[in-house]
Amino acid sequence: MGTRSTSWKKRGWRWVVFAGSVFLGMLLMLALLQRKLIYVPDSRPVELSDALSVCELTEDVKLDVAPGVQLCGWHSRCSPQERASKRLVILFPGNAGNRLKRVSLLEQYHQLNCDTLIFDYRGYGGSAGSPAESDISDDSLKVWDFAIEKLGYQPSQIICSGQSLGGGVATRLAWELSQRKTPPAGLILTATFSSLADAASVHYPWLPVKALLVEKYPSAERIRNVDCPLLVIHGKQDRIVPFELGQRLFEAAPDQVQGIPKTFVELPQAGHNDILHVAAEDVLHAKRAFFQQLGDD
Template identity: 50%
Template sequence: MEEFLASPSLSPFGEGGTESRPQPAGSILAWFLWKILRFLFTVWIGVTLLFTSFQRSLIYQPRKGPVSTMDFGEHVERVSPIRVSTDDHLQLHGWHVLAPGTTVSPQRELVLYFPGNGGNREHRAEILTCFNRLGCDALLCDYRGYGENAGQPSEEAIAQDSLAIWTHAVEELEYAPDRIILCGESLGGGVATRLAWDLRQRGIDPAGLILKATFTSLVDTGAYLYPWLPVRTVLVDRYPSVDRIGGLACPVFVLHGQRDRIVPFELGRRLFDAAPESSTSGVKKSFRSFPGAGHEDVIFMTDPIVYDGFFEAIRAAR
């Protein structure tokens, strides 16, 4: 019996017959922190997978359905609905808005406008008539998947759309390439820069490029908006405007608000810095900042005086 109680292997106090010591508080804390970190990492992986899978739904936020010309008000008689055919057999709906007193001639000018990622053309009516007051016609077609248009938007698909719109303006509406000014807002700035770059590869240059509240790349913007996600790794549609703008030969005008919370001001400035100092026609690049303006403030600026100096420089260089 005494031998039985003395046996270490059978002692109720464990090996050696002594009671096991409680874990130090530091070990418990480390275990607890590990559990939290593992949980957070699992959540991060899940969110990253969701972002990767649904990223285009975050980037492209179209408003679908019929589009009204009501916002044109008294100018509606100068608005003509148009349809542009793409190479993959889609029909893009848009508006061709004539400036007052416009006559068909090789000298007439056109602003080809590329909107941002949200809504549709309906609420850009006042922007188009702003360019009319500068003596330019204006043309805006919604991207595929926006407004009445079928299809799904992506960077490459929209690049195809923009080239189709350009071709329609030149071949069907008979505007001279050197009389067409490209203008893009936000994501549309990436579209317009890509179009100008694609045209340059073909030896064609538009009359100018206006970039409103746009970015160096969508990757940079995404990394700013979602710093805790691996945007630089997983983003598919990248819109690398900063890599393209240096190869352009047309005049460039960049506008950006210093209180932009969507596309930071410094991205607009970096994009401008990457542009050539002047065009082949001798027009120096131009940057205009607006200290109190946010993202949409710059997009929806409709005072012609904002753009007047750039148009004067383009016209004087001809």
Template identity: 40%
Template sequence: MRRWTRIVVIVVLVATGALALLWTQQRRLIYFPAPGPVPSAAAVWSGARDVVIRTADGVDLGAWFFPAAQRGPAVVVFNGNGGDRSMRAALALALRRMGLSVLLFDYRGYGGNPGRPTEEGLATDARAARDWLAAQREVDPGRLVYFGESLGGAVAVGLAVVHPPAALILRSPFTSLADVGAVHFRWLPVRHLLIDRYPSIDRIADVDAPVLVIAGDRDDIVPTGLSRRLFDAAAEPKEFVLVPGAGHNDRALLDGRQMLDAIEGFLGHTSLPGT
């Protein structure tokens, strides 16, 4: 009996230690920042500008601005959980060819920026990026578009509730981080352990803007079903586009023709002049 008691105690201690480790290190499993440095914007396009965005809590964020030829609508891109803004350069150039000014920026802790990423920190970064873009002379602040990629989709949804955009584009979005975690870590009590939760499913119905959701049918990071559930919870007007054969990080979901055509058509439907 004593032997079994010892075994039970050991198992409990090991399990407790594993859960404690997961609790303290969980953000390392959520955020995968490229440390930088990031090249100059001019290396991507001669007309692009390197800029610095100061957040409300005093963090300086590196960014690239791609101004359109004339004043008009603009897009701020909210990155996913990995890499840095240089990985989204092709998207920015494609959007600019549609007549849009584009802002690419890195969250705190990404691309050589100071700080560490958290849900609250990314929300603060998003507000600063939006405010900076709205203040540019090339931009009509009444025609701002938010583009959120994966985790950035949750950041964009949170911002859209507080500061409604002219249009909201979500690429591979999820219902909540807990739902994604439950898919990949079914044996762990993810819903009870998460510090950063990104509950887009609880927010999306309060977004007062046209919504476009784009998903790949071979996404093994964010299952298509989660993107579809988020779309179903959004208010009208809204559109859903499924890109066949596309996985989460495939080029088709960066600047693929079907995705770009869907974006251009969607923005045209929202009556954004210049698109």
């Protein structure tokens, strides 16, 4: 009996050691490969001719952000008439694909009489380098400066718009500009999170992701000090960035800025990647109302 008991104890310890090794291996994988899990770029160069619906109003633009690192992007006007728009929307996209996947967004902002500017992050759409939060954030400031110094827009004409991961980028940019006392005219966040750690915790609840993540995007902390009007849009059926995280981010923001109350738009039937397919008219209406609140420059 004693021998059999000892044998079971040994087997039990082996299973404990095995399970512990697997868990530690998962932690190591998350620590070492997290950027490959977070960023899913389509690195192929983008041809403007493929963006059929907007190509006649759009020009390729390049931006040198570091030695040997050049970003590729588009500046798209809402009208062929020079300087017809009084607004520019800088688009910060999600973590997958490249700018060619965002043509529908350009089309929608054209309907709202807004010019648009979008650069692919490092490693996306022909842009050089590899993506990382610190570099993307630094690059976003250079994109802002490019819009003002090269394209001739004023800060009061520029709206920052971020979708999913891009919401973290846009929020940080608006926060940094607010510290400089030159905030954008407005901030539009779609299907984004309170922090990347919060979003990761939903998908990996058994892992200590908050301790392991290098890329954090703590948007809820930063949005408290963003000094521009805010519009948040989120699909109720979102399974990638749950609806509750969008609410949490919204609740952390100031109730109003410049006399304009913050606005949250719930899309009951929309998920994460289908917003412009399921609720395009609702989104268009929400953005039009937001721009009307901002008034003319």
